[in-house]
Amino acid sequence: MALRVERFALQAVARDILPKTRTALCLRARIKGSEGVGVWKCEKHGTAHYSGLQTCGSVWSCPICAAKITERRRLEVQDAINQHRQAGGEVQLLTLTTPHGRGDDLGQLIERQSKALQAFYRDFTVRAVLSEMGELGRIRAFEVTHGRKGTNNGWHPHYHFLQFCQVKADAAQLMDWRTRLYLRWDACCQRAGLGSPSFAHGIDLQDGRKADRYISKWGLEDELTRGHTKKGRAGGETPFDLLRAVLADKEDRQAAALFLEFSQCFKGKRQLSWSNGLKARFNQAEKDDQEIASEAVEDAQLLGLLTVQQWRDVLKVKARATVLELAAAGGWPSVSRFLWFIDGAAEGVQFDADMLSEARALLLGDGI
Structure with missing residues (x-):
């Protein structure tokens, strides 16, 4: 029940920051x-x-709706993973990030990342690597933190991809794929005006064990669940950490301004994106966030x-x-x-x- 009390308190903070939105009326x-x-x-x-x-059905701005929606999404993803493994398949976790700095505008950063991602998945070499993996489809999760109290590197939007593959790879094969994918990701980022990501931080490719640990963090037991809602680590604040900061100190205008920027930039975006045909493959119903938030x-x-x-x-x-x-x-x-x-x-x-x-x-x- 302590989590629910916190969610209502954080929603009240969000209401003050976003007075003219549906979140301001949610459960009021x-x-x-x-x-x-x-x-x-x-x-x-x-x-x-x-x-x-x-x-309001906002997975980005409303702590209460986010808790309900993210738990449903977690169950959908876990069910898909279980079905895929029962059929003999493998799941991998690919993480992509880009250089970012203190003065970056979040909207522009997301726009450039989107261009880099589109080019990346159209790339011939990338498609060849995915074919070697036997990739049937992927689920993309979009996350963001802010480093004002840690690295001071500003916004850090990044992507996690759960890849549903048919080929079981050892460590050497994963490193080969990661290296080849990195070269193409680096080129796509530079063309999109993002600079050159390092091999250490720009890309990561892990087997199913890492995917399991990542999915397990999406449950309600992990604070406010997943991504932008959970508590940040290593100095990075999630968007709901920014709400916590305002709740603790109403004079923290920077945190309020950053949450407003985040909410405006992420409005209408999907928390999770399934590649074409993947939901149908695993018999997952198509329900939008508002439907889930309103369910009895x-x-x-x-x-x-x-x-x-x-x-x-x-x-x-x-x-x-x-x-x-x-x-x-x-x-x-x-x-x-x-x-x-x-x-x-x-x-x-x-x-x-x-x-x-x-x-x-x-x-x-x-x-x-």
């Missing part, structure tokens, strides 16, 4: 025509959730409905996560007691943080 504004805000509980998982509220949880029961006034009270005291905590732990009775406690908040009744924290603790401990 009611769906037109809804009678109230439903509170549901799934006994199987011991979790609670809302219904009757708008969702199976085997959940409606505990009760919050009236419009009660929901306004909840929003006023910033208790969206608290209501779900209470619903999961104590059911509707605990929620009702909390709603009684905060009654009138939207009309001007004052509640300080200590009062709300004490009420939450008492209710979670069944002290009221």
